[in-house]
Amino acid sequence: MLLGPSGCGKSTLLRTVNRLVPLQDGRVLLDEADVARADVTTLRRSIGYAIQEVGLFAHMTVGENVAIVPALLAWERSRVAARIDELLNLVHLDPHRYRDRYPRELSGGEQQRVGVARAIAARPPVLLMDEPFGAVDAIVRASLQEETRQIARTLQTTILFVTHDVEEALRLADRLVVLRDGKVEQYDTPLAILSAPATPYVGRLLDARDVIRRLSLLRVRDAMVPGTSDATMPEILADASLRDALDAFLSGAETLAVRAGASRIGTIAYENVRRALRAQTAVGTLP
Amino acid sequence: MNYLFAHLPKVGTLLAQHVVLVGTALALSIAIALPLGILAARNRRIATPLLGTLGALYTIPSLALLALLVEYVGLGFWTAIAALVTYAQFILVRNVAAGLRGVPAAQVEAARGLGMTSAQRFWRVELPLAFPVMLGGVRLATISMIAIATLAAYVGAGGLGTLIFEGLDRQYPAEALAGSIPAALLAVLADALFRALERRWTRHLTPRAAG
């Protein structure tokens, strides 16, 4: 996740990976190989690319748009057709309804979904996304973010995501690169950065003092007490954040039973949340 | 009207000549204007003087240009073709350039990023999206050429103008009309045809891309 204010160079940095921006100095290594050495066309076809304006080809149907890279790679027609349907389903667009439509008939959110499908059509190991959800309203954006996270996990794709939205960055990132004026201010996991911002700027940008923010990055699963629970206890999912847990406590609950799948695996109370937070803080110094 | 029906074969032949004149000129014009237009679209510094020159040529009244060409090239088919092609350039080059420049940048960027070569980008994305505007230019150029071709008869290139000039000369209006009515109809038909093609092509494009 590349995070930073407008003009900090995050988009430019992203586009050096697929060589849309030439490098003047230094190297970009993809799987230990210098991208400058590879054939640019082959390189780009092996990297997915999704941008904010989407750039769906207006004269092609949704299906033709999604199939563009496989078509460039000369896949057989039957394989392409199957892949189109598979991808449209993946982004929650019914193939029968959408395959033969044209971009102009789609809403912003639908267009962006097609854009993502198009980007991953040829199963690229790496996907570049440049503020893809910036032009969409907040509700659609939240669902798109969630879907992207699921896709990344399912397909095992490495995603390089550019954003200026701090919430988005914290929510989606496995690793976060904070940029400013063309320089990397910090590169670490979101939690590590929040606990120990490298510079005052990073601390301000991410509002590192905001404890609640940090809570949303911690899982119930990591703070709970394993064991049995009382049948009368309200439940919370193991993968929910500690912030959700705090919400429940502030609404009146005392102890929550933790559920993972079909069974209850433990309990969590307010004290567990505090302890987890304190453990986090001990790792680094606060500004 | 009586003249027209009485001399249908003659009118037919001249009509065919007229169509051949315009068709040949159109093909040649497009072959020249397409590369010029692409150049103008990519290179602003060339575009301005190029369109300026072509525009100046376009302003010269067609009879004058035809006459000048006769002086240096002589009478006949190719003189007329030269004039027709020259006049068509301004409209065609302008529309080719405008069409290409009007292609939304996001779609070109996406095409690059997804891994199209520049040739693929041109044929699969830029050209199809620029096509409606280019087609509009072809329509305007064709109408213009049908009109100039009526003068071609005066420089020995044949066409429906033959009837018109003979008719005016002999003070026989019916003969002149036998030439001018088919010419007018040809123009109206060509215009309608191209407009229909443009409509079909832009049916599913976004308003922005539809020139």
Place this chain on the structure above:
Amino acid sequence: MSLPHLLAHAQTHVALSAAALSAGTATGVPLGILAARLRGTRGAILGLVNVGRVIPSLAVLTFVVPVLGVGFKPALVALALLAIPPIAINTDLGLRSVPPAALDVARGTGMTAMQAFARVEWPLALPVVLTGVRTAAIEVIASATLAAFVGAGGLGEYILRGLQAGDPALLLTGAGAVALLAFAAEFTLALAARRAGERTA
């Protein structure tokens, strides 16, 4: 072929063009206004005028001959007819391009429909209208060279006689003069259009 002779023909040419352009404007502008205002007439007027626009000038000249004969006046009528389409189309377009907000404000400050038109709509539409007049002017000057074919005189005569007699001098003089005239007109009208645009910008 002397200078006075050339000037006389140039004068005829200009007179013919100017008269035709005036007549064309006097007819085209009202037609355009009508098309822009009266919904019902729009289809008919624009349809007619769009068809008229594509008909070759020489053809239009031949249409008036059986009705009006040959000479200056028939040529004038034909050229006026040629001038109408671009002017009508652009007048309609110009009026329809006036931002509705401007009209709202005009009415809101208490102007009558007439006043709103004269003080707000027309000035805003004027640049587009003038572009139409410019297009028509070039059309008319070029077609006026063809007026020689129907015995109306003008610089086309030089070209015709030059071609008939195989006299390059005559030909080049005529062609050069008419080209010059066209450039001068284009230049003047472009300037006028820009001035009108500047005033309302």
